[in-house]
Each structure stands twice: as C-alpha cells, then as structure tokens.
Amino acid sequence: MHRPRTAEAEVAEELAAVRPGLLSRYTAALPGARAAVLSRLWRALAYEPLPWVERREPGRGSLVLRLRDGRRLHGPAADPYRTDAYVTAVRLDGAAYTDPAALVRDLAVPHCSAFAAELGHSAASAALARAGQPDGDPAGGRAWPRRDWEWEQRVVDGHPFHPGCRSRPGFSVAEQLAYGPEHRQVVELELVPVPAARCLVAGEWPPELRDAGRVLVPVHPWQAAHVLKRRGEARLAAHPLMSLRTLALPAGPHVKTALSARLTSSVRDISVASVTASAALSAFGEELAARTDGLLHVTRTLGAATDGSPDLAALVRESPAAYAAPDERVLPVAALATTGLPGSAAWLAGFARLALTAGLRLLELGVALEAHGQNLLVVLDPSGAPRRLVYRDLADIRVGPSRLARHGIAVTGLPARIVTDDERVLRRKLFGSLVGGALAAVAGSGAALREALETSVRDLPRTPDLPALLGEPLPVKALTLMRLSPGAAGDLWAELPNPLHGAEF
Structure with missing residues (x-):
C-alpha cells in the first residue's frame, strides 16, 4: 500500500536546504521525539472516552485495549501523569509501531487522517526543536536566566x-527556526498603521505605538506574510514566548498578536469582543488578586487594539517580571522542569x-483559573523556594456570578461565554488545568504527584470544593478525542484516576 510522504522526510528536505549543519542532529533526535509523542498518545488511548475502544484490560506492567472491530492494541502500563518518553513502541494485532502517525493512520478510525498528519508534524517539529538546542538538552546546564523570555x-x-505538542501546520522549517521560542531568535514584528478613527482601542495604548493620527498595530511576521499579505511601515524587535504568538518587547511589556494558524488544538484569534472586554477583564483580575493576601498577582492588560478584524489585532500586557524583586525569578510553571527543583x-x-491554596481560594470566590503551565507562573526566592504566583491571560477563565455576588464582586463587562454558575464547569476548569495539567507535569509521575498532594493537602483551606478535589475522578480535557471530533463544539473531557484515592486525612 502506498504511504504518503512523511512529515519527517519533508522537514529533513527543507532543513538540508536552509540549515544543513543541523540535519544530522535532527535525524538523531527523531526516535526520542517519536517516543515523546507516542507516550502522549498512549495516555489518551488509555484514558480518554474514545468511542471505538470497547474495553481496557490492565495486566502486570502492560495494558491491552480491545477495539470495537475486534483488534487488540498492546502497550505498557499507562501512568496518566507521567511526562517522560516511556512508550517507545506499541503493538496493533502483533505489528509493532514506533511512529505515532503510522499507528493512528492504521487504526483507521473516523477523522484519523488529519490527526495522523498532525502527529507526524508534531514528532518532526519536536525533533527539530531538540536538534536546535546548543547541546541537545533543554536545560543544558546553563545558568538560570535573568530575563523572563529566556x-x-x-x-x-x-x-x-x-x-x-509541537505540531505547527502552515509553518515551514525556516519559519519554525525563525519564530519558535525554543530556537531563541529575535522576531521583527511588523507595525501596521490603522487610522485612529477606524481603530477600536481599549485601555491605554502605548504612545510609542501611535503615529500622526494612526494606531500602529504589532503584527506577527507569519501573519503579515500569509494572512494580511502586507508589510508594516516599521518593525519592532521582540522575543517569542511559549505561546509563539505572544512576544516580549525589550522595554518589558508583552504583546499578544493575532496569529491565524492552529497551534496544538485550535486557531486562537483576537476577536473584537476580546478587545472590547480587555479593560474590564483586567480590572476584574486586579480585584481578584487583591483578595488573595499576596499569594497571586494577575498581569494587567495595558491596552488592546483592532481594526475590526480578528486578523489584525493585538493586546499589550504587563510582563510577569513586574511582580518579582530584583533577587527573585519569575518563570512559567512549564519551565520548572528545567530547574531541577x-x-x-x-x-x-x-x-x-x-x-492549590490560591486556586481553591479563588474558586470559592467564584473564579476558576485555567492554571496550566503556560498561564501560571511562580516567583522563586533566591534559594529557589516558591513564594508567590502570577497568572496571565484571563481569556479562558470561568466565573460564577452567584459565588461572586456572595463576596460583593460584580461581573459587569465580562464576556458572557466565561460566565456560569455550573459548579461542575467551574471545578473542571480549575482541577483539570491545575492538578491534571500544571502540577502533574511538574511532578512527572503519578507517584510523585500523589506524594506531593498527600503532604500538602492537610494545609489546604477547607472550602466547599475541596471534597470534590479529593474524592472524585480528576477531570482533564480529552485532547485527542477533541482532535478526532471536528464537529463537536467546546471542550470534551476525560476522567483520570484521582491520585489521592484511598488516602486518609
């Protein structure tokens, strides 16, 4: 049977043309990158409510999935909280697969072709990212950074x-090398002028981004080339952050740009409604932070602008570094693994x-943070001890108006899509992102996560939501099911074994 040309081969061909000196390192990184993607995929196959998996049969150190069509998929015992690349191969009816894209393609389930292509690009881009590190290691023994973008x-x-995890459809190899934060390049944002009379501006737009009755909107160069198909009149040097479309300016603020490419799961534009609500959301965040007794700060949105199209819009936000003293470090939770702490x-x-203390206190007030490793940052003191938290990007939080009203907090001006009194929705949002996402990723395994939670839970505030956290299965987004369900609206969910199940307090 004819196999399509693989993403790995396409990346290798492009790399040979644009950065031939990196080709051998890329080739050497491919097996590890495949295993990293396959391990993530195996977690999904083991725990997500996939309609074509009939039942799961755990064995001693193994797991067998019986598919509805009679086939069997065999792999190692699955730890839903493990983050290393521990799955190097699985067997489908006896045939071994080391390539996650080939596995999904041969599973032949609905919508598998597009997803298989994504996984191929994910493994290839992950290998490219690893190959581009100075010594092949993410941390590399380098000294701790002084600047937030580092x-x-x-x-x-x-x-x-x-x-x-690394799928970047629509980005050539040259563009990945130029714009990916892991490749550590300076990105030249295009400053596209929009007449002030037809530009919607919220908050205080920086004066340096205005010019003679015009608003200068920072545009990502990929967006300028592929979507707007125009250049700006000037450029602004910036450093790309984890989200790729948000960049740090030399003077400190961060700029969230419109980038109409699907990264990981979805296309995330900056709608007119987002610009309109930005000032109200920012003020809401400040009020919340003031009620946490200094445990958590929320970065402010300084200004937002759009010409009325989600393709040409930007938000300017405070850098989280604004909430750290000169001898402290503030870093995304996702970067903690590079510290050894x-x-x-x-x-x-x-x-x-x-x-958990900060998250539960805010949930009791009526706010469920999307506290994954990108949005949530930690402030470390000079010894490396965690002292405070910083949260950025309020766009995907959920707020409960009834809970907020009990504490005298209004929801005026907040987007309707984030407002709900459904306790299940509120708890899912926080528990799934904070425990099933940020804390699980930092712990790196179910055993380490359980130990950390057992040690810390005795000191947590006894809020009405704590019993649900301790006694119910842990909800997480069913990320693979969502990719295989293109017609489904909103998030789909899976339930993971609660790492605290059976523990006594």
Whole structure:
C-alpha cells in the first residue's frame, strides 16, 4: 500500500536546504521525539472516552485495549501523569509501531487522517526543536536566566500531555527556526498603521505605538506574510514566548498578536469582543488578586487594539517580571522542569500547597483559573523556594456570578461565554488545568504527584470544593478525542484516576 510522504522526510528536505549543519542532529533526535509523542498518545488511548475502544484490560506492567472491530492494541502500563518518553513502541494485532502517525493512520478510525498528519508534524517539529538546542538538552546546564523570555525558551517539547505538542501546520522549517521560542531568535514584528478613527482601542495604548493620527498595530511576521499579505511601515524587535504568538518587547511589556494558524488544538484569534472586554477583564483580575493576601498577582492588560478584524489585532500586557524583586525569578510553571527543583519531594509539596491554596481560594470566590503551565507562573526566592504566583491571560477563565455576588464582586463587562454558575464547569476548569495539567507535569509521575498532594493537602483551606478535589475522578480535557471530533463544539473531557484515592486525612 502506498504511504504518503512523511512529515519527517519533508522537514529533513527543507532543513538540508536552509540549515544543513543541523540535519544530522535532527535525524538523531527523531526516535526520542517519536517516543515523546507516542507516550502522549498512549495516555489518551488509555484514558480518554474514545468511542471505538470497547474495553481496557490492565495486566502486570502492560495494558491491552480491545477495539470495537475486534483488534487488540498492546502497550505498557499507562501512568496518566507521567511526562517522560516511556512508550517507545506499541503493538496493533502483533505489528509493532514506533511512529505515532503510522499507528493512528492504521487504526483507521473516523477523522484519523488529519490527526495522523498532525502527529507526524508534531514528532518532526519536536525533533527539530531538540536538534536546535546548543547541546541537545533543554536545560543544558546553563545558568538560570535573568530575563523572563529566556525562561520561556527553555521549554522545548511543548505541551506535556498533548500528542500535538509541537505540531505547527502552515509553518515551514525556516519559519519554525525563525519564530519558535525554543530556537531563541529575535522576531521583527511588523507595525501596521490603522487610522485612529477606524481603530477600536481599549485601555491605554502605548504612545510609542501611535503615529500622526494612526494606531500602529504589532503584527506577527507569519501573519503579515500569509494572512494580511502586507508589510508594516516599521518593525519592532521582540522575543517569542511559549505561546509563539505572544512576544516580549525589550522595554518589558508583552504583546499578544493575532496569529491565524492552529497551534496544538485550535486557531486562537483576537476577536473584537476580546478587545472590547480587555479593560474590564483586567480590572476584574486586579480585584481578584487583591483578595488573595499576596499569594497571586494577575498581569494587567495595558491596552488592546483592532481594526475590526480578528486578523489584525493585538493586546499589550504587563510582563510577569513586574511582580518579582530584583533577587527573585519569575518563570512559567512549564519551565520548572528545567530547574531541577521538582526533584525534591519537599519542594514539590510546597509548590503544590501554594498553587492549590490560591486556586481553591479563588474558586470559592467564584473564579476558576485555567492554571496550566503556560498561564501560571511562580516567583522563586533566591534559594529557589516558591513564594508567590502570577497568572496571565484571563481569556479562558470561568466565573460564577452567584459565588461572586456572595463576596460583593460584580461581573459587569465580562464576556458572557466565561460566565456560569455550573459548579461542575467551574471545578473542571480549575482541577483539570491545575492538578491534571500544571502540577502533574511538574511532578512527572503519578507517584510523585500523589506524594506531593498527600503532604500538602492537610494545609489546604477547607472550602466547599475541596471534597470534590479529593474524592472524585480528576477531570482533564480529552485532547485527542477533541482532535478526532471536528464537529463537536467546546471542550470534551476525560476522567483520570484521582491520585489521592484511598488516602486518609
């Protein structure tokens, strides 16, 4: 049977043309990148409610999936909280697969072709990212960064649990090398002028981004070339952050640009509604932070602008570094693995206590943060101890108006899509992102996560939501099911074994 040309081969061909000196390192990195993606995929196959999996049969050190068509998929015992590349091969009816894209293609389930292509690109881009590191290692023994954007560049493998962790469809190899934060290049944002009279501006747009009655909107160069098909009148040097479309300016603020490419799971534009609501959301975040007794700060949105199209819009936000003293470090939780700190059980328990205390207090107020490793940052003191948290990007939080009203907090001006009194929705949002995402990724395994939670939970605030956290299965987004369900609206969910099940407190 004819096999389509692989993403790995396409990347190798482009790399030979644009950066031939990197080709041998890319080739050497491919097996590890495939295993990293396959491990994420195996987690999904083992735990997500996939309609074509009939039942799961755990064995001693193994797991067998019986598919509805009678086939059997065999692999190692699955740890839903494990982050290393521990799955190097699985067997489908006796045939071994090391390539996640080939596996999904041969599973032949609905919508598998597009997803298989994504996984191929994910593995190839992950190998490219690894090959581009100075010594092949994300941390590389380098000294801890002083600047916030340098921390973001240390996160090489992307999302810790999404099989599409490095999929960047629409980006050539040259563009990945130029714009990917893990490749540590300076990106020249295009400054596209829009007459002030037809530009919607919220908050205080920086004066340096205005010119003679015009608003200068920063545009990502990929967006300028592929979507707007125009150049700006000037350029602004910036450093790409983990999200790729958000960049740090030399003076400190961060700029979130419109980037109409699907990264990981979806296309995330900047709608007119987002610009309109930005000031109200920012003020809401400040009010929330003031009620956490200094445990958590929320970065402010300084200004937002759009010409009325989601393709030409930008937000300017405070840098999280604004909330760290000169002798402290503030870094995304996703970058903690590059510090070596989570290797200490005591450190991990202290961090879990801090993060859960802040999250539960805000949930009691009526706010569920999307506290994954990109949005949530931690402030470390000079010894490396976690002291405070910083949260950025309020766009995907959920707020409960009834809970907020009990605490005298209004929801005026907030987008309707984030407002809900459904306790299940609120708890899913926080528990799935914070425990099933950020804390699990920092712990790196179910055993380490359980130990950290058992140690920290005795000191957590006894809020009405704590019993649900301790006694119910842990909800997480069913990331693979979502990619295989293109017609489904909104998030789909899976339930993971609660790492605290059976523990006594």
